[in-house]
Amino acid sequence: MPIMECFDEDRKALMPLPSTRFDPIRWESGKTDRYGRIEIDSNRYLAGGKWHGGKLLAAAGWDSVRITDPSSGEMIAEYPRRYGGASSTLQDPALVMPMLTARPGSWKETPIRPDFPEDVRAWLDQADKQRLHDSLKAIA
Known part of the structure; x- marks a missing residue:
């Protein structure tokens, strides 16, 4: 018997695929x-x-x-x-920003600090506590 005929027989016995997507x-x-x-x-x-x-x-x-x-x-x-x-x-930096706004003193140790452009990072490093808080809040 040719393989194509065997395959056609097998295909008739197959069940349909589920209608819902399987998410492993x-x-x-x-x-x-x-x-x-x-x-x-x-x-x-x-x-x-x-x-x-x-x-x-x-x-x-x-x-x-x-x-x-x-x-x-x-x-x-x-x-x-x-x-x-x-x-x-x-x-996600968007999730880190609210924490930075609440504790601006942790700016220099935050893991997302290197992700900022160099000029912005330098400006924030120089800012006083209030300006740093306001700036981080605006960025957030």
Whole structure:
């Protein structure tokens, strides 16, 4: 019997594909640290200072990590998935800015400081406490 005939017979026996998309994710629940970071597979992902010490849900997919609020289901942040326990934290600058506005004294130690253009970074380094606070608030 030719292979094409065998294949046609097999195809008649196949079931239809499901109508809903399969999303291969692993849900993890975890408590955030004092900075609002949640740890997934030895990597830290920033949810934001608002969430410090709280419980969050994370959907770990093959290419991304989505952090959600378990009470509302609202997505807080989404990051590319990192593999192999890296020492740095994946963070969205938009989530870091409110923390900087609340504590402008941490400007020189913030991990997003190198992401600013050199002239802006130098200007913020020279600013007094009030001007630094106002500038960071405007940027946020």
